Amino acid sequence: SAVISQKPSRDICQRGTSxxxxxxxxxxxxxxxxxxxxxxxxxxxxxxxxxxxEATYESGxxxxxxxxxxxxxxxxxxxxxxxxxxxxxxxxxxxxDLGGRAPNEQFFGPGTRLTVL
Amino acid sequence: xxxxxxxxxxxxxxxxxSLELRCNYSYGATPYLFWYVQSPGQGLQLLLKYFSxxxxxxxxxxxxxxxxxxxSSFNLRKPSVxxxxxxxxxxxxxxxxxYQLIWGAGTKLIIKP
Numbered sequence: 001s002a003v004i005s006q007k008p009s010r011d012i013c014q015r016g017t018s019x020x021x022x023x024x025x026x027x028x029x030x031x032x033x034x035x036x037x038x039x040x041x042x043x044x045x046x047x048x049x050x051x052x053x054e055a056t057y058e059s060g061x062x063x064x065x066x067x068x069x070x071x072x073x074x075x076x077x078x079x080x081x082x083x084x085x086x087x088x089x090x091x092x093x094x095x096x097d098l099g100g101r102a103p104n105e106q107f108f109g110p111g112t113r114l115t116v117l
Numbered sequence: 118x119x120x121x122x123x124x125x126x127x128x129x130x131x132x133x134x135s136l137e138l139r140c141n142y143s144y145g146a147t148p149y150l151f152w153y154v155q156s157p158g159q160g161l162q163l164l165l166k167y168f169s170x171x172x173x174x175x176x177x178x179x180x181x182x183x184x185x186x187x188x189s190s191f192n193l194r195k196p197s198v199x200x201x202x203x204x205x206x207x208x209x210x211x212x213x214x215x216y217q218l219i220w221g222a223g224t225k226l227i228i229k230p
Contacts, residue, residue: 004160031216042207042220043161092160096216104149104211104218108161
């Protein structure tokens with residue numbers, strides 16, 4: 001299975017600023033995803049990061065707030081822009097393992113714990 | 118509408134006791150089924166998965182799950198829990214035709230010494 005790392009692991013930011021989260025996979029993967037997990041909640045898919053094209057955003061998430069890059073098959077970034085305390089969450093990167101038998105068998109990074117003051 | 122229900126928000130079990138976490142889903146067809154575990158401060162780790170075939174699947178850390186089509190359930194079990202099993206457990210289902218997963222709300226497992 002793919003091994004995924006994320007940087008930073010945690011951060012405390014001031015409102016109005018932006019933070020870019022990096023996600024690195026140790027092998028080439030077809031699909032990468034970004035999730036938000038608000039305190040005590042389940043996972044909510046923000047977007048699918050597409051290599052070579054714009055990300056596909058889920059309802060309620062927009063590119064201006066959460067710009068995403070995917071320059072190659074092993075790397076993606078998520079930026080949380082103009083942050084407010086409501087953005088305080090864990091942000092998780094995941095990927096689809098090409099070796100998995102199911103197209104939606106996802107592997108996750110350790111997450112980035114963001115606190116906005 | 119497609120949905121996943123984990124009816125228990127919290128479950129408290131004594132160390133060494135057996136465990137069953139419930140997961141029910143509403144889906145148009147038989148989906149792929151997953152259980153993930155999230156330890157405190159960690160990302161999600163895949164415990165086990167069901168694609169087809171034997172309805173009783175074995176996973177890591179001594180966990181197993183049984184798919185019951187008639188009940189639209191995929192309950193997670195462990196015969197004897199350890200203090201290190203304290204974590205949040207998420208059930209997820211996915212279509213056989215695309216990549217998206219639908220997530221349950223999670224069940225927090227608390228282990229009593």
